[in-house]
């Protein structure tokens with residue numbers, strides 16, 4: 001275990017599985033006390049199973065990122081237990097795949113609510129603790145918003161997702177310049193994964209199979225791997241490595257940046 005984040009406290013939203021869990025593991029490996037915030041009830045076996053994979057100890061807080069009161073409660077708990085927050089990873093996200101003409105307004109709004117309102121509310125309600133904790137750190141505290149390559153380029157049947165990921169890319173820059181302008185010691189950066197082997201990807205492709213877009217989810221996986229220069233999907237910990245770097249003081253001069261981790265997808 002390294003000590004880069006020793007004494008620091010991090011919150012990762014959507015951390016029960018996928019990229020969020022990998023990020024929680026990496027942050028803890030760098031010495032941080034990590035909170036996972038997710039929809040899963042605290043007593044669910046999945047929570048205990050996730051926490052067990054995180055060396056050095058982690059805590060869980062029930063959090064629906066779309067609900068303002070849920071954020072207020074989560075931050076109150078972190079403040080009461082730890083009195084600080086150095087790293088906020090707004091990772092919780094949903095895809096909401098479907099063709100534009102068939103998509104309900106309800107689904108469109110749900111995708112924006114989780115992927116964008118969630119990050120906004122996190123920064124809004126995390127601000128007080130992040131600002132306080134940032135004062136004794138080179139570069140300040142760190143907000144890391146998980147966007148996507150689809151914050152840059154589009155993909156069929158992903159209009160709501162692309163719109164949300166483009167918006168979070170600019171929300172991140174808005175945080176960065178506003179905090180810098182007011183001398184607030186908080187950095188904000190976005191991470192843009194390519195296609196990553198997680199339940200979100202599997203479930204999204206499975207829904208496309210149900211709609212008759214492909215015969216098998218594996219065919220869709222093979223297609224996206226083939227359209228990625230390195231010819232494979234990413235593992236969650238390859239994305240988590242970038243998140244963990246942005247959390248450290250090594251990234252003290254990085255704010256408003258887009259960190260692309262995509263096997264060359266956007267380079268073509």
Ligand SMILES: NC(=O)c1ccc[n+]([C@@H]2O[C@H](COP(=O)([O-])OP(=O)(O)OC[C@H]3O[C@@H](n4cnc5c(N)ncnc54)[C@H](O)[C@@H]3O)[C@@H](O)[C@H]2O)c1
Nearest residue numbers: 014018019039064065091092093148193195196198199200
């Ligand atoms: N998997 C990919 O290929 C990929 C690519 C680019 C970007 N991303 C982004 O990475 C992030 C994580 O994706 P993943 O693939 O690990 O997804 P995942 O579905 O495997 O995990 C997402 C987690 O977020 C939680 N969550 C969903 N709604 C929530 C809410 N309202 N409040 C709190 N938690 C909530 C889920 O319970 C789950 O634990 C997302 O923002 C996603 O858009 C994923």
